[in-house]
Amino acid sequence: MISNCFGISKLKALTCLLIVISLLVLFAGGCSQSETTTPPQESGDTETQPKSEQKDYQPVEFNLCHFMPPMHPLHSNVLVPWAEEIEQKTDGRVKIFVYAANELAAADKNYDATLSGVIDIGLVLPAYTPGLFPLTSILEFPFMFESPLQANLTAWEVQKNNPVIRDIEYKDVELLWWGTTDLGHFLMKEPVKTVEDLKGRKVRSPSTVGNDVLAALEAVPVSLPVSDTYDAIERSIVEGTLLPISTLISFNLGDVVENVLVMNMYATPLHMVMNKASWGKISPDDQQLIKDLLEEFPQKIGEQYIREDEAGYQRAEEEGIVVETVSPAELQKFKEKLEPLVNKWIDDMEEKGLPGREVYEQIKSTAEKYK
Secondary structure, three states: HHHHHHHHHHHHHHHHHHHHHHHHHHHHHHHHHHHHOOOOHHHOOOHHHHHHHHHOOOOEEEEEEOOOOOOOHHHHHHHHHHHHHHHOOOOOEEEEEEEOOOOOOHHHHHHHHHHHOOOOOEEEOHHHHHOOOHHHHHHHOOOOOHHHHHHHHHHHHHHHHHHHHHHHHHOOOOOEEEEEEEEEEEEEEOOOOOHHHHHHOOEEEEHHHHHHHHHHHHOOOEEEOOOHHHHHHHOOOOEEEEEEEHHHHHHHHHHHOOOOEEEEEEEEEEEEEEOEEEEEEEHHHHHHHHHHHHHOOHHHHHHHHHHHHHHHHHHHHHHEOOOEEEEEEHHHHHHHHHHHHHHHHHHHHOOOOHHHHHHHHHHHHHHOOOO
């Protein structure tokens, strides 16, 4: 009896020991799994996930290329200070080096060079790439504006309020600024006072629209970059040019021009565009800072061109260059010859599915506001 009971006790003890060992094995395995495996519910941790997606923006350096000579006031008084202010306000995160006189890309290649990334920022006349910016060309038509400040304030407001300009004309680049030069007049060797005086005269044209304007006035348009105008007048390739009076200084035309007929014939559109990939290297905060500084451009550039005009008139007086205006009756003759060009432009735009009339009327009403 006693031996039987002892045998039962040994069996119970052995059973208990096996149970304890099994529990220890299970516990050790559970601890090992918790230390080496991330539970499924933790893979979407809201605190750590955004950090892996956040872009790390590094300091960047960009180049800006334009067609104006380095002594041009727009280069020294607007573009260079703007680049310096960006560097200062971004604490050196964004640096822009400004290159004048087509140093990195020819004027007619500036936009393509920006698009392809050869240069980061291009400031140039859209007229150098005819056909690419059809809506922009409305800024060039005669008698649209009475001052460069009015032209720049108008252009900037219209492009902000009418997204079609960005969405159609500038969809492939980042449009930084859209404005104009100062107003263009007839700068000639021999005097021009009437519509009849222009008949058969070879006149340098700034653009396709300029070609149409001169042809309507029965002059002979000659397409040339502004940088080639001095030599063309000096060598009698042309008898004069459509250009602002400020170019008597900025392009030294005071040496070859003897007569100016003030007409407010056009304002040459200007745009400053940036390669999209380059723009994407800038943090959103710094992008906004740059946009805020660009809001000052229309006023600054418009006022700068007014000062340039004043200096141009002063140079004309110093050099003995004759400056004249047309009589109201003669001005009406010019308008009658040129008015059909605007109507044709509107019809051409509408036929292409572009809102030509809408843009034209918006420019005219906005210009009235800034008169």
